[in-house]
Amino acid sequence: MTKMTYAEAARLALKEEMERDSTVWALGEDLGFEGGMGGQYKDLQAEFGIDRIVDTPISEATIMGAAIGAALAGTRPIAELRFSDFAMCAVDELVNQAAKARYMFGGQARVPMIARMPIGIRGGIAAQHSQSPEAWYTHVPGLVVVTPATPADNRGLLKAAIRCDDPVVYMEHKGLWGTEGEVEENDSHPIPLGIARKVVTGNDLTIVTWSAMVDIVEKAALSLADEGISVEVIDLRTLWPWDRDSVFSSVKKTGRLMVVHEAVQVGGFGAEITSEVSEHLFSMLKAPVKRMGGARIPIPFSIPLEAAYMISKEQIINKSKSFFS
Amino acid sequence: MTKMTYAEAARLALKEEMERDSTVWALGEDLGFEGGMGGQYKDLQAEFGIDRIVDTPISEATIMGAAIGAALAGTRPIAELRFSDFAMCAVDELVNQAAKARYMFGGQARVPMIARMPIGIRGGIAAQHSQSPEAWYTHVPGLVVVTPATPADNRGLLKAAIRCDDPVVYMEHKGLWGTEGEVEENDSHPIPLGIARKVVTGNDLTIVTWSAMVDIVEKAALSLADEGISVEVIDLRTLWPWDRDSVFSSVKKTGRLMVVHEAVQVGGFGAEITSEVSEHLFSMLKAPVKRMGGARIPIPFSIPLEAAYMISKEQIINKSKSFFS
Amino acid sequence: MAQVQTNEPARIFNMYKKMLLIRAFEEAAAENFHAGNVRGSVHQYIGEEAIAVGICENLRNDDLLTSYHRGHGHSIAKGADPRAMMLELFGRVGGTSGGKGGSMHIADFSVGMLGANGVIADGCTISVGAAQAIKLLKQDKIIVNFIGDGGINRGPFMEALNWAKVYELPVLFVCENNQIAATTTTKTVTAGDGIEARAKSYGIPAITIDGNDLLLVDRTAARIVDEIRAGSGPQLIQAMTYRLKGHYAHDEALYRNPSEVESALKNEPMPRTETWLKDQGVSIEEIEKAKDEAKKLMANYVSDAHEAPWPDISDAFTDVQDVGSPAEGTNL
């Protein structure tokens, strides 16, 4: 085990996969010198050359479109979009081309690519740099959606995403780049897509969450344990496919479900989970399902306003307690 | 009352609003001669001139972006995108600019525009021309989302959308252009945004739906009535804001809820409604909430495959009956 | 006219036969659209055949090609099987994409035809990426991207021009300028001197030619494809042509002056190629026989298509993605 940051773990995964498979490459703005927003490409250009870590013009539609073409033509590109907000400049390419090529060409084509687009709030970068649109991509047939929460997961899931033969929307969280965690350096296995991680085991309430909220929910669960409420915390890790079995078996045990995500609550992916659980585990529910997501407002700039959008440990604790009062 | 088609009703609404307010105008491809995909702009260019019904280059990003600029500068543009699929070429402009300008400029700006983007399947136009991504826009703070189901609604809601001071994603259904209905020609009032329409009154089951599914659900409800199941059908009309009061009071009465939509079920807006009802009306539910939406596949071309995606009256009847068995 | 090589008439005659095949395909497609056998949209390539055939004559099977909504001609010219294409238009088993794509998504990866496209200009960005893969894999293939004159105003195309030149990619852009985009005369919505000037502003060599002159297209492509394969970087050909039919099969094109169409008919590539062949000694009988054969072949394909089975409903749920259950939420 080694300690490394979320960004370093991603960098390690990419490096390993690039060494393993010469068709793996990445393209995006400022990957060379800058090494990516979080350093997740740091020094890789020096190692693999400018044809495999490609600095591009500011042309998001083409970053995405070129990745699709390159995938169709036999390589495994990683399209780096820097912010999921900017990836919206290339939504057409992602949704109308990458997601559909395999299907609409009747299986002739495969699109083994990654659309890498960090999500989330990172302190004052405001409305156009802080969004978490993961729910959109769960709604698009053909796309896999991954939202790693820890350094170890960012290594293992990125490796799985690179090896996946279908397009993967890979959403790191900007606020996590610098967080540290244990990573098993010698185990270079990918983490299978679609398998959740049980963060905390508990009996009274299941909280399903992902990305940067995992850590906050975990802390809330530990506090709640002190107060005698035993919370099971599930980090979904991938939103499509989502680990229905793990969630369902946890809710069967606890009888209570809350989903917590940073994204706007209305139309968020939390609704899919609470909706499915409500439909299929109705008779086992001891209390109504609950969601905690962001208000339906653009992310504001000013500190207190941004804080008003975010979900705190205390709010999670309070809402969790409300299940039992 | 006059009979007119869904497209004619929309055309009438636009004509009336353009006569009433000289700052209302429309821009898009082929609006002049073609008069829009469904004839919804027919002959309006002859009447209002090429500066108010503007034929544009094939530049979706600029159709949307220009509408935003024109709205900021004191006019009320309607950006016609032809297909919600193509509107994805302009998602950045819609989401990062139109939806956020008012907020991120602290109320200095208003963006009174319409992003008009028909949805849905219309027989063999396949993966890139048949999508129904309305759920996406409900998830975006700042946007209003409208999905008219009838000619009368397409008149009244379009008028409301044109008069709305915030950006409206206006999603007609391509399959409805030619459907006829009664329209009160002399009543030129807009239909307020956010108010659902009760299509059928019933006591046993509430079905919430919108757009082209309304008609099919209505027919299913009539058949079910013959079999002694009394279904209340609610056409949501606008998805944001959605008429929570109407839905909640109906479910309080019936104790049962199903949401039906053509869009892909996973991550669809149905989840928001069933999720909210499950959370807030838990103790009043006589049965678990259910959803019916599309499979998570791109829309296939071939007749039997496309049919396999679509929701039929019979399927609605069967699933409705399953509430009572 | 360039110096005629010994085998030239035979070669051109073969190309002409491909043009006949395309025309027969398009006529059959439209006919079956009107008869209700083919659904969706059918964009006919009638009048533009010399471009696809002249370009693709100079490509290898492993060279790549991307197209736009008007993609039947490019597919046939690149070597796709028109029978499988007809089955695709009918939505049947045996279609190039098993009936899942239809006309607007026609593709045959076995001959490097990476797909028509329902979204204008999206093939352009895909092409530059495919070209990057070609370079990365150290292949000596090239890719041809066809685009309409209306499509040149979409941003992604312009980004792709810049991109192709920045990385000196082996891409040949072919702009088929039929002077119209749906119902809009493109010069009314296209500023400046058009695509040739635009390409040059990115440092991309560009040339405008008569796209209805098969021999000229062939000759131009021969030179440019060679140059690109030899590492010239991207180039662009603007091929002037005319869309003889409506935008799609259900468009009667009433917005056009009939006299314009009439004069275009005089300039269309089929008779022009015929005249050349006759001048080279190909007999009228041979030509008529070729025409008949194309039509008969197509009639056979159409009847095959009628008889081919419909896909099984379960096919709707395959080829989506390896992980996750696409049937979640299905109404089956």
Add this chain to the structure above:
Amino acid sequence: MAQVQTNEPARIFNMYKKMLLIRAFEEAAAENFHAGNVRGSVHQYIGEEAIAVGICENLRNDDLLTSYHRGHGHSIAKGADPRAMMLELFGRVGGTSGGKGGSMHIADFSVGMLGANGVIADGCTISVGAAQAIKLLKQDKIIVNFIGDGGINRGPFMEALNWAKVYELPVLFVCENNQIAATTTTKTVTAGDGIEARAKSYGIPAITIDGNDLLLVDRTAARIVDEIRAGSGPQLIQAMTYRLKGHYAHDEALYRNPSEVESALKNEPMPRTETWLKDQGVSIEEIEKAKDEAKKLMANYVSDAHEAPWPDISDAFTDVQDVGSPAEGTNL
């Protein structure tokens, strides 16, 4: 240098004072960024001040302007109140947008400044639409769109060029070519002869000038703004300049050769303008006094910003939209 009018030195001196204000603002912004008082990103306009000031000198209050991420200079030059801007950067009540937008979304609609923008080139399409509104409303305003040299490779900008010319709109595009985009030397990712050639390929008159020469920018803008207001249609100015600081305040720009920065310092607009003013008889004392004043003013604004109240949490839920409850799902 053009013939100097009687009041010319006074006018230029006023412009110079605006440049000083911008520089002082940017220095204060960066300082307070490093001190933790300003969050997010701060893109300094240092070294490029002559462009914004020279262009905006020739605009009316009701003319419009759109900017990009490096938007402080454009805002101040257009007449926005730097005090309110500083409050905005601090996220306080009284900020231009009440603290909701911050640096990247700085805007002052009261002076026609329609916003900086966090998404590159999105201001371009917004500008052409605003120009269409101007025409529809039969106003005699114009709009200026500023864009960076990196931004010219985004499709929407190129679409906007075409669009502006098709409708002959009153837009002045100003490309501020500081030769770099974040850490990337733009000539390495920009094919061809750059923006001037591209604009011309759309039939848009374009000119390249030294953007650090205040008088030249002013003179060029005076002519072109007049022409556009008189109906010339869109035009483009490429103003060559140099970004003296990092991409944003937290970038030390270690990817640059120090000697390049050193030589750029010799060419930067402040001393050049000073030299001219001195040549015209403006005293060193007057110049030093102006510098001091700008700094003092800014120090006052900063202390005002420190003292200004934070917005109330309830402000997070206003200005969203008229219908629907934004607080649905709130955690308040």
